[in-house]
Amino acid sequence: MSVDTETCKHQIVYFGVTNINIDERTIGSVDTWRCAICKKKFCEEKQLGIESISDYVGMPKIEADEKWAILVRKLFKGKERWNLVRLKKDGTIKVENPDDKVVELPVKDYKVDNPEYASFLIDDHVNKAIEI
Numbered sequence: 001m002s003v004d005t006e007t008c009k010h011q012i013v014y015f016g017v018t019n020i021n022i023d024e025r026t027i028g029s030v031d032t033w034r035c036a037i038c039k040k041k042f043c044e045e046k047q048l049g050i051e052s053i054s055d056y057v058g059m060p061k062i063e064a065d066e067k068w069a070i071l072v073r074k075l076f077k078g079k080e081r082w083n084l085v086r087l088k089k090d091g092t093i094k095v096e097n098p099d100d101k102v103v104e105l106p107v108k109d110y111k112v113d114n115p116e117y118a119s120f121l122i123d124d125h126v127n128k129a130i131e132i
């Protein structure tokens with residue numbers, strides 16, 4: 001019998017790390033935890049050299065129909081080039097860019113569909129590196 005991820009009293013265990021690289025140099029990472037019961041995943045972004053400032057208590061929230069992903073802004077450099085985001089299968093995502101502009105990007109099959117951006121699902125990259 002499968003466990004409902006929304007009513008599960010999660011038992012979180014560390015699952016792995018995804019490194020974010022530019023020219024093979026790691027500039028940040030995403031830690032992934034997973035519930036041992038319902039297998040739901042929880043991720044946290046870590047920018048190298050920056051203390052993580054969390055605006056939540058406990059595990060980061062994600063809806064049942066969303067997946068964790070790395071958003072890459074191709075027009076920005078360094079730590080401004082990426083963020084951890086949640087993508088729905090289809091729809092749009094609102095993104096606040098480092099220049100304070102908010103853009104709405106189309107999402108198709110858990111991928112950002114815009115030539116100035118790219119996205120990578122964490123599910124496919126746990127304990128691997130993503131070259132951005």
Ligand SMILES: [Zn+2]
Pocket residue numbers: 005008009010011035036037038039040
């Ligand atoms: Zn759970």
